[in-house]
Amino acid sequence: xxxxxxxxxxxxxxxxxxxxxxxxxxxxxxxxxxxxxxxxxxxxxxxxxxxxxxxxxxxxxxxxxxxxxxxxxxxxxxxxxxxxxxxxxxxxxxxxxxxxxxxxxxxxxxxxxxxxxxxxxxxxxxxxxxxxxxxxxxxxxxxxxxxxxxxxxxxxxxxxxxxxxxxxxxxxxxxxxxxxxxxxxxxxxxxxxxxxxxxxxxxxxxxxxxxxxxxxxxxxxxxxxxxxxxxxxxxxxxxxxxxxxxxxxxxxxx
Amino acid sequence: xxxxxxxxxxxxxxxxxxxxxxxxxxxxxxxxxxxxxxxxxxxxxxxxxxxxxxxxxxxxxxxxxxxxxxxxxxxxxxxxxxxxxxxxxxxxxxxxxxxxxxxxxxxxxxxxxxxxxxxxxxxxxxxxxxxxxxxxxxxxxxxxxxxxxxxxxxxxxxxxxxxxxxxxxxxxxxxxxxxxxxxxxxxxxxxxxxxxxxxxxxxxxxxxxxxxxxxxxxxxxxxxxxxxxxxxxxxxxxxxxxxxxxxxxx
Numbered sequence: 001x002x003x004x005x006x007x008x009x010x011x012x013x014x015x016x017x018x019x020x021x022x023x024x025x026x027x028x029x030x031x032x033x034x035x036x037x038x039x040x041x042x043x044x045x046x047x048x049x050x051x052x053x054x055x056x057x058x059x060x061x062x063x064x065x066x067x068x069x070x071x072x073x074x075x076x077x078x079x080x081x082x083x084x085x086x087x088x089x090x091x092x093x094x095x096x097x098x099x100x101x102x103x104x105x106x107x108x109x110x111x112x113x114x115x116x117x118x119x120x121x122x123x124x125x126x127x128x129x130x131x132x133x134x135x136x137x138x139x140x141x142x143x144x145x146x147x148x149x150x151x152x153x154x155x156x157x158x159x160x161x162x163x164x165x166x167x168x169x170x171x172x173x174x175x176x177x178x179x180x181x182x183x184x185x186x187x188x189x190x191x192x193x194x195x196x197x198x199x200x201x202x203x204x205x206x207x208x209x210x211x212x213x214x215x216x217x218x219x220x221x222x223x224x225x226x227x228x229x230x231x232x233x234x235x236x237x238x239x240x241x242x243x244x245x246x247x248x249x250x251x252x253x254x
Numbered sequence: 255x256x257x258x259x260x261x262x263x264x265x266x267x268x269x270x271x272x273x274x275x276x277x278x279x280x281x282x283x284x285x286x287x288x289x290x291x292x293x294x295x296x297x298x299x300x301x302x303x304x305x306x307x308x309x310x311x312x313x314x315x316x317x318x319x320x321x322x323x324x325x326x327x328x329x330x331x332x333x334x335x336x337x338x339x340x341x342x343x344x345x346x347x348x349x350x351x352x353x354x355x356x357x358x359x360x361x362x363x364x365x366x367x368x369x370x371x372x373x374x375x376x377x378x379x380x381x382x383x384x385x386x387x388x389x390x391x392x393x394x395x396x397x398x399x400x401x402x403x404x405x406x407x408x409x410x411x412x413x414x415x416x417x418x419x420x421x422x423x424x425x426x427x428x429x430x431x432x433x434x435x436x437x438x439x440x441x442x443x444x445x446x447x448x449x450x451x452x453x454x455x456x457x458x459x460x461x462x463x464x465x466x467x468x469x470x471x472x473x474x475x476x477x478x479x480x481x482x483x484x485x486x487x488x489x490x491x492x493x494x495x496x497x498x499x500x501x502x503x504x
Contacts, residue, residue, distance in 0.1 A: 056403050073407055079400040083422045083503040092418070096408040144408075 006067065007032040007148050007182035008053050013062035015048055015208075023048060023208030025062060028201065030148065032067070033180035035220060037193035039239070040203030040211075041247045046186040049203070050150045053184060072141030072149040072181070076156060078133035080125040080140075086112060087121040090140045097144070111139040114173060131162035135169070142173060149174075149183045156188070167196055171221035190239045194232060195222060200239050204246045211246035214239050287472040295476040303461065307480050310447070310457035313371060314439040314488075317378030321435055324379070325386030326428070333394040333420070334412065343391075350384035354442055358449035370447075370454035377449075378442030382435040389431020393424025425499055433492040440485055458484075 006029045014024040023045035030036055030053075038046050051057040052064050054071050080089045087108050094104035109121055115135040117123075125133055134154055141149055155163045174180055187193050193200045194216050204211040217231040226232055269289045275281070276288040283291060296303065328346075332339045354377055361380075365373035397419050405415050447459035458477050465473035 051403075054403075054407055056406055071407060073404065075400040075403075077400070079398060079404065081401065081419070081422065092404075093408045096405065096410045096414055096418075 005032065006030060006065065007034075007069075008067065008184075009065045010049070010052060010059075011063045011065065013052060013059040013064060015045065015052070015057070016060040021207070022060070024059075026203075026208065026210060028210060030182045030184060032147065032182055034199065035174065035183040035185065035197040037197035037200040038184060038186045038203060039188060039190060039193050039200055039243055040208075041205030041243075042188070044203040044205045044246075045208035046203060047152050048208075050152050050184060050186055053148065054150055067147060069147035070144045072144060072146035074134075074137050074141045074149075074151045074154040076153050078125065078130075078137040080133060080136055082125050085122045085124055086117060086128070086136045086139075089125070089136055090143050093140060093144050108139070108143055111143040112136070114142070114176075115139045115169065129162075130158055131166065134158065134166060138166075138170070138173070145177070146181055147179075149181045151183065151185045153186050153188065155192070163192070167192065168221070170196070175221055190243060191227075191236050194235045194239055195227065202239070202242045202246050206248050212242040214242060284469050284471050287475065291472045292475045292479065295470075295472040296479065299473060299476060303458070303477060303480050306456055306458045306461045306477070307484055309371075309455065310440070310443055310459065310481070311484060313374050313447075313455070313457060314378055314436075314443040316375045317443060318382055318432075318436060318439045320375065320379040321382035321386050321439065322432070325383045325431075325435075326390045329387045329390035329394065330416075333391055339391070346384055346387050349380060354381050354445050355449060358446050361446075362450055367454065370450040373450060374443055374446040374455055374457070377446035378439045381442035381445075382439040385431040385434040385438065386428075387431075389427045389429075389434075390424060393427030393431075394420045396427060397423040422503065425503060426496075429492070429496045429499055433489065433496065436488045436492050437485060440481070440488065444481065 009029040010026050012025045012027060014022050014026075016022040026045075026049065028049070038049060040046050048057065050073070052059055053066070054073055055064065055066065080086075081092070084092075087105060090111055091101075091104040091108035094107060095101060099107075109118070112118055112121055115138055117132060117135055117139065120128065120132065123132075125136070128136065137154070141151075155166050158166065170183070174183060183197075185193075185196055187196075190200075198216055198220055200214045200216065201210055202212040202214070203209070214235070216235055218226065218229070273289050276286060287295075328342065332342050357380070358373075358377055361373045361376050362370070365376060394416075401419055402415075405419055410418075443457065444459040447455050447457045448463065451460075451463055458481050461477040462474055462481075465471075465477060
């Protein structure tokens with residue numbers, strides 16, 4: 001069973017949907033400060049798993065445990081309020097939890113500066129590029145100083161250069177905090193999963209159960225040029241095979 | 255300027271064709287007066303028409319305010335509870351599909367024959383009610399579901415959710431409802447006045463009826479032109495509001 005010191009855990013969690021096979025049961029323990037990537041075919045329940053961890057959806061069976069603390073969430077799109085500027089968007093979580101406006105705005109400005117947008121506080125979402133909007137979303141998720149940060153394919157819609165830059169930023173923001181927050185990162189990109197996370201969890205495409213767990217080699221954050229390292233390439237290959245094995249009807253050539 | 259020019263030219267062309275055709279074919283003026291005769295009637299009866307237009311406009315505006323308060327308020331209340339919405343929506347639809355002409359005599363009786371203007375306002379409000387109710391209700395539920403989840407995550411209260419997420423999300427829909435409702439309020443006011451038809455109200459519809467009874471066709475067309483102009487003006491006013499709000503929102 002999950003230790004009491006886990007940042008979050010799912011124990012025998014099953015989710016039933018009308019008209020389709022249930023997802024699970026899933027057992028998953030997230031240690032404090034670790035980065036876990038969740039990969040799997042679409043429909044394997046990756047997003048559902050995040051919503052369960054966030055407490056946004058109750059499980060049909062099993063228990064979801066959360067250490068006391070705050071949760072940050074980043075969705076597939078930036079999901080900003082178009083009528084509010086970057087500062088107001090980032091201050092929202094603080095203001096919703098009752099913090100006075102001036103204090104919330106000060107902290108929001110700090111969070112935006114931390115993601116490199118200190119000069120765009122007054123920008124409306126439509127004035128921001130996709131990468132910048134995602135940085136605002138990241139600042140909004142981090143502004144409450146969460147113990148658990150949940151990210152649902154946040155960079156999937158971005159070009160590869162912006163994407164790599166955001167991954168480096170995420171590592172930097174993560175290692176700058178003490179204690180470090182736990183991060184659960186859903187992706188369908190195996191290279192992103194290996195690079196970003198210390199551990200990758202593969203969900204079975206048909207049942208939604210955990211099909212495999214692979215540890216990524218090396219330390220976080222990654223040293224320069226790690227993408228050319230042999231240990232990175234072989235870890236990507238191993239994860240790709242594990243993912244293919246968990247997808248019904250997909251097999252990689254030997 | 256370039257956007258007004260083509261429709262203006264077309265209108266002038268159509269009026270010219272009408273004028274020439276009437277003169278060439280010797281159409282009797284009680285059947286179809288020339289545009290110049292309509293223009294003369296407009297100038298001639300300007301004070302009376304202006305007063306009548308003001309009366310109709312005032313009644314339509316009152317109706318719009320009543321409909322906005324009732325429709326918007328009801329939508330707001332109902333948006334908080336799904337069973338309430340399911341209970342109210344069919345009734346709102348029933349009100350919408352019932353022709354205003356058909357309920358006008360009833361409302362006339364209830365308002366009392368001495369209060370014909372109140373009946374007109376009530377009927378116009380009944381017509382304008384649905385687009386506002388529907389617009390506000392649809393708008394309140396149009397917020398991005400992920401933003402709704404974000405508000406769940408941070409434990410937002412219903413009031414916070416309404417003020418900071420659902421009302422701003424609803425505004426474009428509300429304005430669209432207002433645009434439709436404004437047009438319908440004028441139509442409702444005119445139809446209701448027609449039905450009351452006794453001169454107890456002195457709006458543009460009464461001018462139409464009165465002129466029609468006397469076979470003064472040019473006067474009828476002049477009143478009609480006033481109505482048309484009023485509708486266009488109202489539409490333009492809502493469009494300006496719409497654009498201003500959209501610019502602020504996005």
